[in-house]
Each structure stands twice: as structure tokens, then as C-alpha cells.
Amino acid sequence: MDAFYASAEQAAKPSLRGKAVVVGGLGPRGVVATASYEARRFGVHSAMPMGQARRLAPNAAYLVPRFGLYRVISEQVMGLLRELSPLVEPLSLDEAFVDLEAGGVADDEASARAVGERLRSDIRAVTGLTGSVGLAASKMLAKIASEEAKPDGLRLIAPGTERALLGPMSVRTLPGVGPATGDHLRRAGITTVEEIAEAGEDELVRLLGKAHGGSLYAMALALDERPVVAERESKSVSVEDTYDVDIHDRVRIRGEVARLADRCVQRLRAAGHSGRTIVLKVRRFDFSTLTRSETLRGPTDDPGVVREAAARLLESVDTTGGVRLLGVGVSGLADYTQEDLFAQAQAEAEAVEPVGEADEGAPGQAGAGEPEGGSRAEEPAVPVERRWAAGHDVRHAEYGHGWVQGSGLGRVTVRFETPGSAPGRVRTFRTDDPELTPAEPLPLVGAGSCGEEVGAAGVVTGAGG
DNA sequence: TCTGGGGTCCTTCAACGT
DNA sequence: TCTGACGTTGAAGGACCC
Numbered sequence: 024m025d026a027f028y029a030s031a032e033q034a035a036k037p038s039l040r041g042k043a044v045v046v047g048g049l050g051p052r053g054v055v056a057t058a059s060y061e062a063r064r065f066g067v068h069s070a071m072p073m074g075q076a077r078r079l080a081p082n083a084a085y086l087v088p089r090f091g092l093y094r095v096i097s098e099q100v101m102g103l104l105r106e107l108s109p110l111v112e113p114l115s116l117d118e119a120f121v122d123l124e125a126g127g128v129a130d131d132e133a134s135a136r137a138v139g140e141r142l143r144s145d146i147r148a149v150t151g152l153t154g155s156v157g158l159a160a161s162k163m164l165a166k167i168a169s170e171e172a173k174p175d176g177l178r179l180i181a182p183g184t185e186r187a188l189l190g191p192m193s194v195r196t197l198p199g200v201g202p203a204t205g206d207h208l209r210r211a212g213i214t215t216v217e218e219i220a221e222a223g224e225d226e227l228v229r230l231l232g233k234a235h236g237g238s239l240y241a242m243a244l245a246l247d248e249r250p251v252v253a254e255r256e257s258k259s260v261s262v263e264d265t266y267d268v269d270i271h272d273r274v275r276i277r278g279e280v281a282r283l284a285d286r287c288v289q290r291l292r293a294a295g296h297s298g299r300t301i302v303l304k305v306r307r308f309d310f311s312t313l314t315r316s317e318t319l320r321g322p323t324d325d326p327g328v329v330r331e332a333a334a335r336l337l338e339s340v341d342t343t344g345g346v347r348l349l350g351v352g353v354s355g356l357a358d359y360t361q362e363d364l365f366a367q368a369q370a371e372a373e374a375v376e377p378v379g380e381a382d383e384g385a386p387g388q389a390g391a392g393e394p395e396g397g398s399r400a401e402e403p404a405v406p407v408e409r410r411w412a413a414g415h416d417v418r419h420a421e422y423g424h425g426w427v428q429g430s431g432l433g434r435v436t437v438r439f440e441t442p443g444s445a446p447g448r449v450r451t452f453r454t455d456d457p458e459l460t461p462a463e464p465l466p467l468v469g470a471g472s473c474g475e476e477v478g479a480a481g482v483v484t485g486a487g488g
Numbered sequence: 489t490c491t492g493g494g495g496t497c498c499t500t501c502a503a504c505g506t
Numbered sequence: 507t508c509t510g511a512c513g514t515t516g517a518a519g520g521a522c523c524c
Contacts, residue, residue: 048493052491054491054492054493056492069524070492071490071491072491073492075490075491115524198522198523199497199521199522201521201522203520203522204522232498232499234497234498235498235521255496257496258495258497259496260494260495263492264492265492265493300516300517302517310490310491312519312520313518313519314518315517316516316517316518318517348492350494352495
């Protein structure tokens with residue numbers, strides 16, 4: 024589902040169909056998560072700083088992501104994929120590999136095509152969005168095929184044609200070749216996939232190391248034996264915040280680290296895990312990033328323990344000059360069980376007092392930080408003053424369902440429309456208008472979304488080999 | 489003018505045990 | 507007791523992906 028977030032927003036908001044839509048962080052340090060195709064025409068693309076996007080496309084609609092909505096759509100699509108095969112490997116909310124052979128639904132070119140086309144129409148019917156399908160004999164090739172299929176298409180790479188297809192492509196086409204590796208290869212005179220194959224494995228390993236060089240060489244020969252793996256175990260859990268303004272105050276930094284540690288533990292517990300290694304991440308004013316980690320005797324999911332470890336790690340970091348980002352993570356994950364929890368609680372109770380004191384910390388977030396309404400939607404965070412995030416759904420007692428077009432200076436502008444309605448009218452209210460309340464997103468379908476340019480896809484299907 | 493958040497994997501180096 | 511070889515683990519950083 025390419026341009027997934029933007030497409031979902033266009034489907035939800037009739038007035039945005041056919042218009043440039045940019046979804047991402049709206050704070051001063053936000054970046055673009057997804058740009059609609061209309062916005063891409065202005066040169067806006069993902070990972071671009073929001074300020075730059077606004078200069079390129081000043082009239083685009085700028086919206087904050089709504090992961091809750093995207094998750095619902097994603098689940099619908101993944102459900103369709105699981106009807107095809109038990110082997111479905113989600114890569115993200117909007118992309119997955121499917122092993123069609125394991126599902127027994129396709130065994131040759133014609134049947135694979137038929138399955139792909141039916142899938143695309145099912146996605147359209149169920150979600151109202153379009154998806155693209157790439158069909159090939161390996162994950163790498165299926166992914167490349169799906170990129171070529173976008174938007175709203177299907178592409179099959181026939182067995183035997185792979186090398187000829189890949190040869191002239193840029194090395195950047197291959198998975199694992201980003202800006203750094205691309206540069207590295209270019210300096211060695213290698214810019215196409217064919218040139219990787221010609222250089223030979225030894226040369227690649229010399230340039231990039233054993234693992235990277237070896238796998239890249241294989242990919243250049245169109246060899247990719249990686250299986251489609253359903254159910255990947257996660258290996259770490261982390262949270263991080265970038266602050267609108269660098270933080271200098273050491274006390275505030277300690278408070279933020281404690282808060283992040285608590286949030287991280289909440290996630291850890293929600294995932295049913297505990298972990299052994301605590302990692303502190305600090306990005307300084309000059310964008311240099313450093314990490315400090317500490318491995319405990321055994322796994323924990325105790326907020327006090329994680330908070331204290333993170334605080335210890337912070338003591339070894341010089342933050343004069345200011346920090347722009349702080350993060351806390353836990354790796355070395357283990358499943359926790361009820362017994363572990365009890366054992367831990369008991370051990371603590373016996374282990375005397377010391378934990379308590381730190382608890383006082385950080386009720387105040389004294390400064391400028393607090394990016395964009397803590398949007399992450401997990402727990403209803405601390406009750407902040409009423410904030411109307413751009414793009415979020417609202418309900419007005421008199422005018423019904425709508426979404427926030429913008430807010431500021433005590434006013435909030437709302438457009439009243441629903442996925443199935445015609446483009447709606449705009450009205451402005453005071454931000455504390457009691458008639459106005461936040462609302463849940465409405466389902467997109469039932470909304471006969473006709474030819475809007477929605478995102479396409481990356482439903483990538485590998486027919487394992 | 490800048491550069492998010494949540495992950496994964498790899499490399500290098502140091503410490504430690506056998 | 508000292509030394510070297512080797513494997514494992516931990517710490518830190520970098521690249522990459524969506």
C-alpha cells in the first residue's frame with residue numbers, strides 16, 4: 024500500500040481526494056512519513072524535513088498520522104493475505120510477503136497472476152484503497168516487482184528473466200544498499216547490479232565485509248533463498264522523543280529519561296516481555312548520537328529497575344550543549360510469566376527500600392518539549408489542555424462528524440465530512456467549545472470511493488522456491 | 489533549512505573464561 | 507605460573523528499512 028497513510032487520509036476525507044496530502048510530524052522538527060502522489064509532484068517525499076516540504080508544497084494538507092486507523096486497515100489486508108497462505112510475513116503496516124506455494128493457491132504463472140488480481144480487487148472492496156502486487160520466485164524479486172507495479176498494478180517477474188532485468192538497475196535497487204553503501208560502491212566504480220556481479224564475490228567482501236558483501240553478491244545474481252517467515256519474535260523494545268527545542272537542564276533531562284523508561288516498560292509489558300539489557304540513547308545538539316547500555320543479571324520488566332539503570336547510564340553522558348533526542352530501550356528479551364512477576368515483587372519487598380525515592384521525579388515537563396500532543400495513541404497520557412491535532416476526527420453536537428483542519432490562537436477549524444459524503448463545509452470554533460468532542464475514525468468502506476488516486480502497494484508475494 | 493520513531497543486523501573492540 | 511589461541515559476551519556505533 025504505497026503512500027498508505029496519505030491514501031487512507033484521502034479516503035477518509037473527501038475534500039482531500041486528488042489533492043496534495045502530507046502526513047508526518049507537524050512540530051518544528053517533524054519529517055514527512057508519507058506524501059500523496061499529488062504532493063510528490065512538488066518534490067515532497069518521505070523522510071524530508073517538514074519545513075522543506077512546506078516550502079515545496081505550501082498549499083498541501085498537512086496531517087498528523089493516525090496509527091489506529093492505519094492499523095485497522097492493515098489488519099483487514101493481512102486477513103486477506105492469510106486467506107491465501109499460512110505463510111504471511113508482515114514487513115510493516117502496509118507491506119507483507121506471502122508464500123503462495125505454501126498456500127497451495129498458485130503453482131504457475133497464470134494461476135499466480137489470477138490470485139494477484141483477485142487479491143487486488145478484494146483489497147479494494149474491503150478497504151476502499153488500492154494495492155499493488157509483485158510476483159516472483161524470491162522475496163527480493165517480489166519486492167522489486169511490487170515497486171515496479173506501483174501505483175495500483177501487478178507485476179510478475181518470470182523465472183529465467185531475473186538477471187537480465189536486474190543487470191542495468193542501480194545498486195540502490197537491491198535491499199540493503201542505502202546511501203552509505205551506495206556511495207562506497209560508487210567510489211569503487213560500481214553503480215549497477217551488473218557491475219556487482221562482474222566485480223565478483225571476493226571484491227564485494229573486500230569492499231563491504233563478509234556478511235554484507237556476500238549477500239549483496241548473491242542478490243546481484245538474483246539468488247535469494249530467504250524463506251517467508253510468519254511470526255517474527257521481536258528482539259527489542261524502545262521509545263524515544265525528539266524535543267522541539269534542545270534541552271540543557273540536567274534535571275529536566277533526568278526527568279525525561281525516567282518518563283521514557285516508564286513508557287518503555289509499559290510497551291514491554293504490553294508485549295508480554297521482560298528484558299536484560301537497558302539502552303540509553305542520546306542525540307546531542309549537533310546531531311551526534313551516542314548509546315550507553317547495561318546488561319542486568321536477569322531479565323526485568325520492573326519500571327523502577329529500568330528507570331534506575333537508565334539514570335545510571337545517563338550519568339556517563341556529557342549533555343552540556345543540549346540534547347535534541349532521548350530514548351530508552353530494552354533488549355535481550357524474554358517472555359515473562361506470572362511467576363517471574365511475583366518472584367520479582369517478592370525479591371523487591373525483601374530487598375529493602377531504596378527504590379522509592381526516585382519515584383518523586385518529573386511530574387513537571389517544565390519546558391518547551393512535548394511534541395505534538397503525544398499523539399502515539401497508546402495510553403491516554405497525562406491530561407493536557409485540550410489539543411486539536413490536524414487530521415483527527417471530531418464530532419460536533421450540531422454539525423456532526425468532521426475532522427480538524429487546523430488550530431491555533433484559541434480557534435479550531437473543522438471540516439464536516441465523512442468517507443461517504445461529498446466534500447464538506449468548513450467551520451471555526453473556539454478550542455474550548457463544549458459542543459466539540461474528539462471522535463473515532465469512521466470505517467472507509469461503504470463509502471464507494473471512486474477514482475481517487477490512492478496509494479498502491481507493496482503486497483509482495485514470494486512464491487518460495 | 490535541516491534531519492522522526494521503531495526496529496533489525498553487522499562490525500569492531502575489549503574483557504573474560506577455558 | 508605464564509602465555510597464546512579461541513570462543514563468547516557485552517558495549518558502542520553504523521547502516522538500513524518502513
